[in-house]
Amino acid sequence: MxxxxxxxxxxxxxxxxxxxxxxxxxxxxxxxxxxxxxxxxxxxxxxxxxxxxxxxxxxxxxxxxNHLPESLGPARKIIVLADSTDWQTLEDPLREIFETVIYTPQAERIYEIALGDVNFLKAHKHEQRKSLMVIAPLNANHPTAQFVKEILSPEVQQAILDGRAGVTWKKDVWAKDQTLYIVSGKNIETTVENLFMESDRLYSTLENAVDHSVRENVYSFGERKDVTQELAETYGWNVRVPFGYRILETYPNFVVLARDNPNRWLSVYWEDDVHPDQLTEDWVIQKRDDITGQWFGGDRIVLGEVTVRQTEFAGKLAVVLQGLWENEAEWKGGPFKSYAFVDVDLNRLFFIDIGLYSPNKKKAPILRRIDLVAKSFTIHRAFFQDK
Known part of the structure; x- marks a missing residue:
């Protein structure tokens, strides 16, 4: 690109x-x-x-x-500068790519698309938005297309016309912590093709930008370094514990961190002598039910409301569960996310679980905040070498 x-x-x-x-x-x-x-x-x-x-x-x-203004608005909301005629073709693809839905159990959009007008770039402060996309074909004559031509070099424009490029992005262009995305093509049809072709990279870039923004906010009130250090010195692992969290419960192989308003948690369970091949979809689902059933008063996964995939977590290949939990006895439920992986060097399974209970409120943004704390999980190998 x-x-x-x-x-x-x-x-x-x-x-x-x-x-x-x-x-x-x-x-x-x-x-x-x-x-x-x-x-x-x-x-x-x-x-x-x-x-x-x-x-x-x-x-x-x-x-x-060095003197860029602060960016405005939530990173999860993408302002798309597009011509109104192009928007009739672009709206559905953009919403399909970016407006993914999570069920908490209410349907919540993770990201939001909003149409902006290049003619009101300054008046509506679009140029300071955290997430800004400019999309237009090069063969158009409207102001948005002209704007694209003015900010892309002739070499890049030629690459677009030749079909060798179509999507690019840049950080901190007109505001701090801003991501500017540009999508183009020789005509509206190839512009849509380029959008779909690069959709995974665009989505990943947006995810990283939002994570960065949210992470800064999570730790903006400080970190419970005393708790972070206590976890490392006692168990050989830790997470960066934000202000407001506390250790709720501790057992020989199970620790729960929690925060109120709304009720949210992060738990870490570990078990030795588990082989990586055991981490099948059914095994991991059952393991979570076993853990939460024992320590969370009978919580369990809602059948049919869980997705299973693999990802990298703490430098290891992990199985990820995401879905809904329920407790029939207490008439409670909500979203959860779990990471399960085996550290072969330690011969130990780690099972990190996050979730919350927050009826009648949006839960996806809170779940993301807890998830970023979970992703700070670190194993301190010197602790185990001294054993």
Missing amino acids: GKLYLTRSCLPARRASSPALYFVKFEHCFCLQILLSLSFLVPLSTGYRFMRLLLFSLLLCVGCG
């Missing part, structure tokens, strides 16, 4: 029969005087005058990259 470039080069302007298009990388820092002069290299025809003023205002925002 080609790199993103912004308007014109820092080289001195030169006159020509037609304006020469030079481009500068986003990550370079330029003095305001150069930016001012470069912005006026845009042709002064009526069709370009608005774009010149728009780009100039963006250049003022960029200034020297």
Whole structure:
């Protein structure tokens, strides 16, 4: 994929029969005087005058990259700058790719798509959004397509026309902790094709950006370093324990961290002499029911409401369960997520489980926050070597 470039080069302007298009990388820092002069290299025809003023205002925002404004809005909400005519074709694919649903048990969208207008880039502060996407075909003549052409280099535009590129993204363009996504193609049909072709990478990039934003918020009030250290010194593993969490229960091979309002937990169970081949789908589901049935008063997985997949966790291949738990005796339930893996060097199964009980409230954002704490799980091997 080609790199993103912004308007014109820092080289001195030169006159020509037609304006020469030079481009500068986003990550370079330029003095305001150069930016001012470069912005006026845009042709002064009526069709370009608005774009010149728009780009100039963006250049003022960029200034020297060390002084970017704070980004606005939740990272999970993607503002999509697209022409209204293109939107009729783009809306369904965009929602299909990004607006995945989790059942908690209510259906909750993990990410949200919202249409924006490039003509109101400044007025609606779209340029400061944490997640901003610009999508338009190169053969269009509307302002969004013109905007795409102005921020992509000629080389990248040619690669798009040749079918060698179509999607790219850049961090911290016009605001701190911002991710700008650009999707294009030679026409609207190839633009949609490029969107689907790169959907996995786009989604993964969004996931990482949202995780970064949420993680900073989770630990913004501090970390219970005393609890984090206690776990490491007592059990040989730990997680970064955010402020507000406490150790609720401890057993020889089971620890529960909890926080109230709403009721949420993170538990770690471990067991020796479990072979990795034992971690089949049915075995892991039954193991969770055994653990929660013993220590959580009969909690169990709701049959038919669980997905099973594999992922990397703490540097190991882990089985992931995600779904709904229920407790019939207490008439309770909610979402959960579990990671099960075997550390072959220690000959030990670790089973990390998170969940919450929060009736009549959105649960997906809270589950994500607990999940990020779980993903900080670390094994301290020196602890076991000293045993």
